[in-house]
Amino acid sequence: MIEVKNIQKKFGDKVVIENVSAQMKPGQCNLIIGASGSGKTVLMKCMVGLLTPDQGEICYQGENFFSMRQEQHTAIRKEIGMLFQGSALFDSLSVEQNIMFPLDMFTKDTSAQKLKRVNEVLERVSLKDVNHKFPAELSGGMKKRVALARAVVLNPKYLFCDEPNSGLDPQTSLVIDKLIKDLTVEFNITTVVNTHDMNSVMETGDYILYMYQGKKEWEGTRQDIIFSNNKLLNDFIFASEFLKDAKDMRMLEQTGKMPNFRNMDDMIKP
Amino acid sequence: MSLLSDIGRFMLMLKGMFKRPEKASMYWKELMRQCMEIGFGSLGIVAIISVFIGAVSTIQTAYQLVSPLVPLTTIAQIVRDTVILEFAPTLVCIVLAGVAGSRIASELGNMRVSEQIDALEIMGVNTKTYLILPKIAAAMLMIPLLVIIAMALGIWGGRLAGTAAGIISPTIFDKGLADDFLPYNVFFALTKGYVFSFIISSVPAFYGYYVRGGALEIGRASTKAVVVSCILILFADYILSALLL
Numbered sequence: 305m306i307e308v309k310n311i312q313k314k315f316g317d318k319v320v321i322e323n324v325s326a327q328m329k330p331g332q333c334n335l336i337i338g339a340s341g342s343g344k345t346v347l348m349k350c351m352v353g354l355l356t357p358d359q360g361e362i363c364y365q366g367e368n369f370f371s372m373r374q375e376q377h378t379a380i381r382k383e384i385g386m387l388f389q390g391s392a393l394f395d396s397l398s399v400e401q402n403i404m405f406p407l408d409m410f411t412k413d414t415s416a417q418k419l420k421r422v423n424e425v426l427e428r429v430s431l432k433d434v435n436h437k438f439p440a441e442l443s444g445g446m447k448k449r450v451a452l453a454r455a456v457v458l459n460p461k462y463l464f465c466d467e468p469n470s471g472l473d474p475q476t477s478l479v480i481d482k483l484i485k486d487l488t489v490e491f492n493i494t495t496v497v498n499t500h501d502m503n504s505v506m507e508t509g510d511y512i513l514y515m516y517q518g519k520k521e522w523e524g525t526r527q528d529i530i531f532s533n534n535k536l537l538n539d540f541i542f543a544s545e546f547l548k549d550a551k552d553m554r555m556l557e558q559t560g561k562m563p564n565f566r567n568m569d570d571m572i573k574p
Numbered sequence: 575m576s577l578l579s580d581i582g583r584f585m586l587m588l589k590g591m592f593k594r595p596e597k598a599s600m601y602w603k604e605l606m607r608q609c610m611e612i613g614f615g616s617l618g619i620v621a622i623i624s625v626f627i628g629a630v631s632t633i634q635t636a637y638q639l640v641s642p643l644v645p646l647t648t649i650a651q652i653v654r655d656t657v658i659l660e661f662a663p664t665l666v667c668i669v670l671a672g673v674a675g676s677r678i679a680s681e682l683g684n685m686r687v688s689e690q691i692d693a694l695e696i697m698g699v700n701t702k703t704y705l706i707l708p709k710i711a712a713a714m715l716m717i718p719l720l721v722i723i724a725m726a727l728g729i730w731g732g733r734l735a736g737t738a739a740g741i742i743s744p745t746i747f748d749k750g751l752a753d754d755f756l757p758y759n760v761f762f763a764l765t766k767g768y769v770f771s772f773i774i775s776s777v778p779a780f781y782g783y784y785v786r787g788g789a790l791e792i793g794r795a796s797t798k799a800v801v802v803s804c805i806l807i808l809f810a811d812y813i814l815s816a817l818l819l
Contacts, residue, residue, distance in 0.1 A: 352696050378596075381698030392689040406697055409597050464696075 305329050306351065306462065306494055311360035313346055320346045321357070324520045326513050330461070330494045333485055333508040337499060338515035339540060345466060347515070348498050352384060352464055353377065364462070382410055385455030387465040387484075391447040393439040393454070399426075400435040403454045410458065425453040429483055445476035449483070456487055463493045469501040477501060481508050502541055505529070514540070530554050584780050590702035591710075605708040612674045612709070612775075613716030617723070619673055620666055624724040627661045628653060628731030636741040646742050650732070650750025655759065657728035663763045664811050666724045667770035670717060671803035675778040678709055679799035682782025683792035691783070706783065710775040717771035718764050725763065762818050769814060770807050777803045 306328040313321040321343045328334035336344040349355040351362050353369055361368040364380055372380065393402050400422055407418045426434070429449040439447060448468060455463060465484060469477035481501075485508045488495040499505065505512060509526040514537050522537045529541060542550075595601045631653045639648060682705060685691050694701045729751065736742040742750075778799035785795040 354692055354695060378698045381696060384696055386693065386696045388689045388693060390688055392693040394690055395684070395688075409600055409697065409699060 305365065306334075306496065307361070307363040307366070308347070308351065309361040309363065311347065311350055311357045311362070313343075313350060313355065313357045320518050321350070322518045323360075324513075324515070324518075325360075326511075326520065326523065328494055328496055328511060331489060331492045332495065332510035333488050334494070334496045334511045334513070335499055335505060335509040336496065336513050336515060337505055337540070338521075340500075342515040343518040344498050344515050348464060348466055348496065351496065352386060353381070382458060383461040385458065385460035385463045387448065387451050387455050387463070387468055389467040389470050391439070391451040393447060393451055395439055398436050398438055399431075399442070399450050402439070402450060403457050406454065406458050421457060422453075425457050426450075428456075428487070429453045430479075444471050445473075445479070448472065448476075448480055452480070452483060452487075456491070456493075459491065461493060463488065463495040465495065465497045465499075467498055467500065469499065469504060474503065477503060478507070484508065505541065516540075527558070530558060580780075583784065584776075587702060587706065587780055587783065588776070590700070591707040593700045593703045595703060596699060601704065601708060604704065605712055608708045608712030609716050611677070612712050613719065615677075616670055616673050616716075616720060619669060620720050620724050621727055623666060623669055624657075624662065624727035625731035625734075627665060628657055628728035628733075629735030631656055631661070631728075632732035632736040632741065633739060636736070636739075646746050647750030647753055649736065649742055650747045651753055653732040654729055654751050654755070657732065658725050658759045658763050662724040662728055663721050663766040663770060664807065666721060667717065667767070667774060667807055668804055670720070670770075671774045671778075671807060672800050674713065674717075675774050675800050675803045676796045677778075678775060679778035679782035679785075679796040680792055682706075682779060683785040683795050686783065686785050687788055687792060702783070706776075706779045709779055710772065713771040713775035714768060717774065718767040721763060721767035725760070762814075765818065766811065766814055769810050773803050773806045773810060777806060 308324060308326045308328070311321055311324045312319065324343075324347060326334075336347060338344045346355060350357045353362075356370060362370065364383075367376070369377070369380065393399075394405065397405065400419075403422045403425060404418050407413060407421060411418070413421070422435070426432070429452055431446065431449055431453070434442065434446065434450070439450070442450065452465075452468075463484070468480050468484060472480065481504050484495060484497065487493060497504065497508070506526050506529070509529075512522075512524060512526060512529065513520060514522040514534075516536050522532065522534045524532065529537070532538065632649060635649045635652045682691075685705070691701050691705070694704065733744060733747045736747055737744050778796070781795040781799035781802070782792075785791050
């Protein structure tokens with residue numbers, strides 16, 4: 305479990321995060337949502353230790369990351385996988401070398417064992433025959449999947465995904481969301497996802513933290529969002545008329561006032 | 575203030591490099607890769623520059639030595655000493671600041687901007703040790719070797735040009751090379767080579783590693799790295815000459 309306790313971060317005089325607290329549990333997709341500039345990326349960077357907060361604690365299994373010794377940092381970092389917005393694959397390395405990099409650096413496995421593991425994770429993210437391709441030869445969705453494979457190759461306890469769907473078409477976004485969700489449940493990973501994508505919110509959000517101007521504005525589950533009266537949250541999530549209608553329909557479905565049309569196929573089966 | 579802050583960050587970067595490697599074999603692999611890129615990658619340009627500089631030195635020295643009282647062997651002596659003392663270490667290193675320095679700055683800058691350095695940090699890799707130390711070590715291993723090659727090729731180029739232009743025969747040129755030769759000059763040139771190779775690798779690494787922004791900033795950082803390296807090379811050249819000659 306990851307606990308965020310009263311985190312505050314300033315850049316100069318500008319307060320970017322103010323007193324944010326949250327609990328992110330294993331086996332769940334924990335989402336941080338908010339408009340651009342709301343502080344969600346800074347919060348994630350504080351959580352993984354790329355930035356040091358001015359106040360507050362980030363606790364991994366109850367221990368504050370920022371008061372750990374160097375060896376403990378290194379140990380925790382080996383349990384963290386991260387999927388970056390731009391994939392952050394090493395340009396000069398092939399797909400196979402990219403995924404093998406953490407194994408080369410941190411394990412004493414033989415070449416055959418490492419290759420076996422690389423092929424396992426590539427298969428897990430549904431990629432075939434790409435071992436010897438370079439990042440420049442891959443599509444955006446494939447890059448994300450390779451980056452996800454690299455992030456999980458060491459069986460991390462914690463997975464951080466910074467806007468995993470940015471720049472992807474809706475169909476590929478769904479594939480990436482499903483992969484993240486499946487891996488989270490399958491390996492009981494504490495997953496933290498930073499996203500703008502409303503599909504992701506409604507499909508994968510087991511715990512959602514909504515940030516507004518650097519503060520925690522709302523938290524809850526994806527079911528709670530449907531019934532939330534928080535105006536800022538509703539304006540952010542259900543920004544278009546189409547999404548507002550979708551929310552109303554989902555609300556009626558969940559209160560039993562309207563049949564669930566997504567199960568129509570089952571209903572019309574002979 | 576900005577200069578002091580940059581010097582402070584540069585010192586901290588150097589201090590941060592000396593951490594225990596996570597896995598020695600990975601660092602060795604990276605060192606060898608950098609040796610190939612910095613050493614063999616620059617060999618062609620170093621060879622071309624050295625041969626032509628030696629050739630031009632011979633022709634221009636002969637042009638200026640018009641007195642029949644000055645023996646022709648003096649041309650070879652002047653070419654030898656100019657190439658060893660100045661052209662091979664300084665000129666070659668200024669060119670290398672452009673070739674290898676800009677490559678180091680843009681490689682690290684691109685890695686920073688595309689979050690590859692962050693990805694390594696999160697994996698638990700000490701990025702200063704893994705990315706910067708092998709570059710500096712490779713430069714300090716390979717650049718003095720390039721300086722030695724430049725010395726040999728520069729003198730050979732001078733000999734070739736002197737013979738081709740009918741200025742000086744190979745026998746007289748070789749005699750001039752051996753006359754009053756001071757091995758200390760080679761030591762001085764190599765000392766300069768070591769100092770310059772540190773500048774060529776560490777300054778661009780600093781500008782590349784701390785780059786902020788996008789592609790435009792990578793270009794700016796790369797240009798700044800080359801300009802600052804060149805100025806520092808010339809400054810160090812003066813200091814070393816004043817101290818050691």
